[in-house]
Amino acid sequence: MKFSSKWDNIVSAKNIYGGSFNLFEHTLPQYGIETNFVDIFNEEExxxxxxxxxxxxxxxTLGNPNSDVVDIESIAKIAHKHKIPLVVDNTFATPYLVRPIEYGxxxxxxxxxxFIGGHxxxxxxxxxxxxxxxxxxxxKFDSLTKPNPSYHGISFTQACGAAAFVTKVRAILLRDTGATISPFNAFLFLQGLETLSLRVERHTYNALKVVEYLNNHPQVESVSHPSVSKDPKQQELYKKYFPNGGGSIFTFDIKGDAQKAKDFIDNLxxxxxxxxxxxxxxxxxxxxTTTHSQCTKEELLDQGIRPNTIxxxxxxxxxxxxxQDLDEAFKAVA
Ligand SMILES: Cc1ncc(COP(=O)(O)O)c(C=O)c1O
Known part of the structure; x- marks a missing residue:
């Protein structure tokens, strides 16, 4: 963990998507922003x-790639005690299963x-x-509260009230960075959104069946899914935030080495x-050897990724x- 009194900073969970980690760790420092990565399950830290x-x-909401459940409500309390906002990446949970704003x-x-696009x-x-x-x-947020010289000298909080932040994002950041979706891709997302609830219901049903199957399989060492976590706190958080199930992206460790994991994958x-x-x-x-191949051995282990993790x-x-597909792949590498 780093501390600096010169730069603004973000305090971030360390179990986040690798691309977000790279943005925080390597790109944002070039803009004078640093990130203190913490163990999000250690509230003192x-x-x-x-x-x-x-x-x-x-x-x-759900850590990547191991699907750990974070206690949004208690982390929101910590943020608000220090007068800072809690930002939640809810990609893996989807708004169908969890709406973080309701938890603070x-x-x-x-x-x-x-999931929103789905295809x-x-x-x-x-x-x-x-x-x-x-x-x-x-x-702490002069760029929202003080007059903005690049936008008619308005104060976003004065001019837009509850929509201050999102208006600044659209009026300033979108304008300056060009991070906009093409109309055709926006159309594809809207098509996907129409079936989000149906798909997520089916993803969840299937995922829980697969977790149960893997958890009882003799060729499986362990399954990283909150529904079968050995940590009682994870079980409790899963029940609280996912009363209808969730977590169709998760990992398991096959018995054997990296080659065994690759052979299993090749047989699917x-x-x-x-x-x-x-x-x-x-x-x-x-x-x-793919999504996390730039990590050192220690970083991999820190993120719960072993050579036999799939x-x-x-x-x-x-x-x-x-x-049946999983079954045949296990038989092929037995
Ligand atoms: C949890 C999470 N957040 C953000 C992203 C970044 O998404 P995109 O590829 O749409 O930029 C990913 C991509 O894998 C992700 O898994």
Whole structure:
């Protein structure tokens, strides 16, 4: 963990998507923003990482790739005690299963590339401003509260009230960075959104069946899913935040080495070998040599990724077909 009194900073959970980690760790420092990565399950560590330059607390509803459940409500309390907003990446949970603003989050972000689109056809994202954070009372956000010389000298909080943050995002950041979705991709996301609830219901049903199957399989060492976690706190959080189930992206460790994991993957036929997640079809990948191949051995272990770890993204196919595919791959490498 780093501390600096010169730069503004973000306090972030360390179990986040690798791309977000890279943005925080390597790119944002070039803009004078640093990130203190913390163990989000250690609230003392979270709180002690916040200093007077901290501008936000950042978490994911379900950690990547192991699906750990974060206690949004208690992390929101810590953020608000220090007058900073809680930003939640809710990509893996989806708004169908969890709505973080109801638990105190201030800003929610989604990679729409995943469940919202559902078919891996477009890249895009969503920012949802809860509209409740009091930027003026915080005293830490001059760019929202003071007159903005690049936008007619307005103060966003004075001019836009509850929509201050999201208006600044659209009026300033979108204008300056050009991070906008093409109309055709926006159309594809809206098509996907129409079936979000149906798909997520089926993803969840299938995922829980697969977790049960793997958890009882003699060729499986362990399954990282909150529904079968050996940590009672994880079980409790899963029940609280996911009363209807959830977590169709998770990992398991096959008995054996990296080669065994790769052979297993090569013998799957229904699952597509892809780095994407949350498509309507089932996906598989070997994190240590693909998505996380830039990590050191220690970083891999810190994120719960071993040579024999396999990541699954369970799709919406018929559950019997999914289980049969897994079964045949296990037989082929027995
Ligand atoms: C949890 C999470 N957040 C954000 C992203 C970034 O998404 P995109 O590829 O749409 O930029 C990803 C991508 O894998 C992700 O898994």
């Amino acid at each position: 979270v709180e002690s990482a916040i200093n007077e330059k901290t501008k936000a607390l950042y978490i994911e 989050a201030d800003i929610v972000v989604h990679s729409a590339t995943k 891996g056809t477009s890249i895009g994202g969503v920012i949802v401003d809860g509209g409740k954070f009091d930027w003026e009372a915080s005293g 036929e229904l699952f597509s070998l892809l780095a994407n997640v949350a498509d309507v079809k089932s996906l598989v990948i070997h994190p240590a 990541r699954l993204s369970i799709g919406c196919e018929n559950i019997d077909d999914i289980i």
